[in-house]
Amino acid sequence: MRKALLVIAPLVLLAAAAYGGWQWWTNWRFLESTDDAYIDADISVISPKVEGYIKDVRVDSNQRVKAGQVLFVIDDEDFAAKLAQAEAVVATEEAAVATYSSRLGMQQAMISQAQAAEQAAEADETRTRQDLKRYTALVSVSIASRQQFDTANADARKAAAVLAKTRDGLVAEKNQLAMFQSQKQEQAARLAQARAALLLTQNNLANTVIRAPVDGVAGNRAGQIGQYVKPGTQLLSLVPLPHVYVTANFKETQLTHMRPGQTATIEVDAYPDQPLEGRVESFAPATGAEFSILPPDNATGNFTKIVQRVPVEIDLAAGGPLVQLLRPGLSVTVTVDTRTGGTQEAGGGLVGTAQAAPAAAK
Numbered sequence: 001m002r003k004a005l006l007v008i009a010p011l012v013l014l015a016a017a018a019y020g021g022w023q024w025w026t027n028w029r030f031l032e033s034t035d036d037a038y039i040d041a042d043i044s045v046i047s048p049k050v051e052g053y054i055k056d057v058r059v060d061s062n063q064r065v066k067a068g069q070v071l072f073v074i075d076d077e078d079f080a081a082k083l084a085q086a087e088a089v090v091a092t093e094e095a096a097v098a099t100y101s102s103r104l105g106m107q108q109a110m111i112s113q114a115q116a117a118e119q120a121a122e123a124d125e126t127r128t129r130q131d132l133k134r135y136t137a138l139v140s141v142s143i144a145s146r147q148q149f150d151t152a153n154a155d156a157r158k159a160a161a162v163l164a165k166t167r168d169g170l171v172a173e174k175n176q177l178a179m180f181q182s183q184k185q186e187q188a189a190r191l192a193q194a195r196a197a198l199l200l201t202q203n204n205l206a207n208t209v210i211r212a213p214v215d216g217v218a219g220n221r222a223g224q225i226g227q228y229v230k231p232g233t234q235l236l237s238l239v240p241l242p243h244v245y246v247t248a249n250f251k252e253t254q255l256t257h258m259r260p261g262q263t264a265t266i267e268v269d270a271y272p273d274q275p276l277e278g279r280v281e282s283f284a285p286a287t288g289a290e291f292s293i294l295p296p297d298n299a300t301g302n303f304t305k306i307v308q309r310v311p312v313e314i315d316l317a318a319g320g321p322l323v324q325l326l327r328p329g330l331s332v333t334v335t336v337d338t339r340t341g342g343t344q345e346a347g348g349g350l351v352g353t354a355q356a357a358p359a360a361a362k
Contacts, residue, residue, distance in 0.1 A: 032258060033335040036309065037248035039268070041328040044214060044238040046071060049207040050079070051230040054223055059236065061221045065212045072223050072235055074208040083205050086198040093191035100184035107177045114170040121166040125159040128152070216240040242323045245316060246278060248334040249288060249309040257338040264314050268322065269331040277317040280336060284311040312336075 056073035059065060131152045138149075212218075216238045223235035246266055250258065258280065266276040287308040289296055314334060316323070 030257075030339045031335050031337055032250060032254040033333065034248055034250050034254070035331070035333045036250075037246055037266075037314075037332045037334045039244050039326050039328050039330040039332060040247040040313075041239055041241070041244045043328065044216070044240070046210060046212075046235045046238055047232050048072070048074060048210055048229050048235065049231055050074060050204050052076075052078070052208065052228070054225055054227045054229060057223060057225055059218045059221065061219060061236075063218050064241075065216065065218055065238070067212055067214050069212045070209055071212055071218070072210040074210070074229070076205055076208040079201065079205040079208055083198070083201045086194070086201045090191070090194045090198050093187065093194045096187045097184065097191050100180060100187055103180050104177065104184060107173065107180055111170065111173045111177060114166065114173045118163070118166040118170050121159065121163040125156075125163040128156040128159040131155065210235070212238060214238065214240050239328060242326065244326050244328060245281070246314040246332055246334060248312045248314055248332075248336075250312050250336075252287070252308045252310060255283075255310060258312070258336055259338075259341075262336055262338060262340045264334055264336045266314070266316065267333045267335075268326070269333070271322055271325065274321055276320050276322060278314040278334075279317075281313045281315045283313075286310075 052074040054072055055075045057071075058073070059069075059071045065071065134152075136149065219237050219239055220234075221236040223229065223233075229235065246264075248264075260280050260282060262280045264278040264280060266278050268274070268276065284291075287310050289308060314336075316326075
């Protein structure tokens with residue numbers, strides 16, 4: 001028996017090593033795996049656009065909501081009063097614009113009247129000038145008396161003065177029209193400003209009702225009735241379940257053959273017996289260290305090289321068995337099969353083949 005074991009054991013070890021080598025050569029060397037991976041989602045933080053006291057809360061923690069559903073209501077009495085005030089200002093400015101429109105119409109009539117008076121004065125001035133010319137000729141031959149000549153001369157001067165006066169009046173009326181037009185434009189600008197203020201107050205009044213921007217599940221609710229809030233105050237977080245994805249932080253040495261479009265296997269720690277299928281979607285534009293609050297400064301004399309990690313987004317297959325159970329933050333293990341085909345990533349990510357990068361550079 002001992003002799004048989006001494007003969008069989010090396011053969012078994014050799015077969016196991018050969019099988020392991022064959023598996024590595026045909027399968028394992030193409031798989032890149034990491035446990036530095038988590039379920040992720042595009043969580044929306046709900047905050048008010050206006051300040052005030054919360055009057056009503058219409059959502060509970062862990063409640064599923066639809067896009068457009070009312071979440072919070074802020075007391076709107078002050079905003080309603082400001083809206084009424086803005087509407088009154090708009091009405092006043094509209095009345096002022098209408099008044100200037102009426103003035104412009106009246107001024108146009110005054111200009112027409114002045115133009116008619118000018119035409120009458122021109123006709124009278126022409127008549128008196130011709131009479132003066134005739135009496136001047138008649139006086140020279142003693143046909144007309146000197147008194148008649150003096151009367152014609154006086155009438156001609158009077159008509160010329162009246163014509164000059166009417167022309168000056170016409171110029172004044174036209175200048176008045178230009179002034180009214182300028183004032184109307186100024187008033188129209190004030191009306192536009194008042195309407196913009198009205199629109200702003202209408203928006204503020206509408207913003208007292210806070211609605212859900214997307215479908216999802218409410219969580220981390222902080223807003224309570226009677227709480228005074230300002231723009232930017234975090235009221236709750238809206239998780240767009242079941243639309244989740246995986247963020248896997250691979251080492252830089254694992255990205256050599258990894259490309260968008262390759263298939264991935266995801267094992268969720270909470271559900272270890274139900275692996276999921278996914279696909280590499282995109283690569284982060286920089287390593288995780290570059291996006292940290294204090295990025296490393298390698299221009300120092302005590303530099304120590306550390307393997308960096310790059311966040312990789314992996315989409316989950318639609319309709320998976322755990323789609324309704326996954327929650328952002330759950331730990332997973334991701335294994336990417338680099339033998340599957342890859343494509344060029346939209347937005348300047350890694351390319352599908354080793355030859356694609358030089359081609360893109362050209």
